[in-house]
Amino acid sequence: xxxxxxxxxATARRGEIIEIKTLAQHAxxxxxxxxxxxxxxxxxxxxxxxxxxNGVEVYRCDLHPAIAANPLIAFxxxxxESGTLSFQWVGDNGYAVTEIAPIRxx
Amino acid sequence: MxxxxxxxxxxxxxxxxxxxxxxxxxxxxxxxxxxxxxQKMQDDDATNPGTLWxxxxxxxWKRKAGAAGAxxxxxxxxxxxxxxxxxARYPAFDAARGRPVNLEQRINSCRTDRQKAPPLxxxxxxLLALTAYVARQSRGLPINPAIDDRTKPFLEAGREAFHRRxxxxxxxxxxxxxxxxxxxxxxxxxxQAHPTGYPIYRLEWQGLGSLERRLRGCLTGIRAQVPEFGSxxxxxxxxxxxxxxxxxxxxxxxxxx
Numbered sequence: 122x123x124x125x126x127x128x129x130x131a132t133a134r135r136g137e138i139i140e141i142k143t144l145a146q147h148a149x150x151x152x153x154x155x156x157x158x159x160x161x162x163x164x165x166x167x168x169x170x171x172x173x174x175n176g177v178e179v180y181r182c183d184l185h186p187a188i189a190a191n192p193l194i195a196f197x198x199x200x201x202e203s204g205t206l207s208f209q210w211v212g213d214n215g216y217a218v219t220e221i222a223p224i225r226x227x
Numbered sequence: 228m229x230x231x232x233x234x235x236x237x238x239x240x241x242x243x244x245x246x247x248x249x250x251x252x253x254x255x256x257x258x259x260x261x262x263x264x265x266q267k268m269q270d271d272d273a274t275n276p277g278t279l280w281x282x283x284x285x286x287x288w289k290r291k292a293g294a295a296g297a298x299x300x301x302x303x304x305x306x307x308x309x310x311x312x313x314x315a316r317y318p319a320f321d322a323a324r325g326r327p328v329n330l331e332q333r334i335n336s337c338r339t340d341r342q343k344a345p346p347l348x349x350x351x352x353x354l355l356a357l358t359a360y361v362a363r364q365s366r367g368l369p370i371n372p373a374i375d376d377r378t379k380p381f382l383e384a385g386r387e388a389f390h391r392r393x394x395x396x397x398x399x400x401x402x403x404x405x406x407x408x409x410x411x412x413x414x415x416x417x418x419q420a421h422p423t424g425y426p427i428y429r430l431e432w433q434g435l436g437s438l439e440r441r442l443r444g445c446l447t448g449i450r451a452q453v454p455e456f457g458s459x460x461x462x463x464x465x466x467x468x469x470x471x472x473x474x475x476x477x478x479x480x481x482x483x484x
Contacts, residue, residue, distance in 0.1 A: 124279050124282055124283065126273065126278055126279060126282070128272075128273030142271075142273040142274055144273070144274070144276060144278065144279060146279040148433070148434075149433070189430075189433060190433035190434060191276040191279060191433070191434075193268075193274055193276070195274070
């Protein structure tokens with residue numbers, strides 16, 4: 122189970138700055154740790170997160186080793202029109218999670 | 228100096244070194260001792276990473292399991308109603324075992340006896356998720372384990388364990404958590420050890436963990452022998468800790484540094 126939680130206001134006024142909070146469930150194995158017998162534990166992290174607002178990218182970031190497990194990414198954008206925001210996390214070992222949230226702008 | 232004065236001075240020294248149990252009105256949840264940032268992280272479900280486990284727990288609650296082909300929800304219905312206040316009463320007396328069991332043990336006995344499914348492993352993601360989901364339904368309710376003739380001996384055993392010096396460092400739980408709470412151990416504030424938010428998301432763990440995992444951390448810290456998960460010794464101690472925190476509010480899932 123790969124879960125993600127996205128929180129944003131359901132409605133906003135046109136031109137309002139809205140805050141979006143996202144949480145993704147991921148252990149974020151750094152690739153620097155070793156087992157008790159000295160074998161390297163392979164890296165397994167989320168590499169990229171992006172958010173698109175009606176298809177237009179409004180936020181993107183690259184993630185690296187040493188970013189906490191279950192990363193919380195919070196950012197703001199301007200509410201321009203009603204529609205949907207899509208969120209995508211992509212990582213090692215085929216990790217890919219997509220969430221979609223609607224927004225109504227008045 | 229008269230003998231009476233000497234006695235008074237001796238009494239003063241004695242009470243200063245052994246503070247004894249914390250008066251009820253002076254009790255503080257670990258929440259009150261942590262930073263404002265971590266408090267806000269816990270308060271908002273949108274930033275509390277425990278939310279991810281709650282969603283897993285909700286899915287597991289509804290999923291059929293075992294030879295009986297039953298889900299938790301098939302017997303217990305909507306957890307938001309049926310599980311309200313349940314976690315606040317645990318560890319609770321189990322007639323079949325003749326002793327108190329904690330919430331994890333209750334969930335697993337439901338699995339083996341009713342669902343006819345294998346028990347979930349201690350500290351496994353599924354057991355933590357289900358425990359967190361059940362305990363979440365008691366958020367804001369006062370901790371209230373039933374202390375009666377049946378549970379009293381186990382409470383006393385837990386109290387004895389809390390005050391018993393152990394390990395290579397020869398420390399008792401009470402020496403930090405009753406006598407020196409609020410001071411620092413290395414960079415960390417010593418909390419009063421009230422189990423108000425379990426299972427907790429601990430930033431140090433980068434994940435959710437049970438009260439027993441936390442107790443193991445303390446025990447290895449004082450270099451004592453660590454009992455097995457679910458052992459009588461742990462559950463007795465859990466019962467004492469919950470009784471010690473009676474009346475305080477459940478915060479599950481708590482966030483701790």
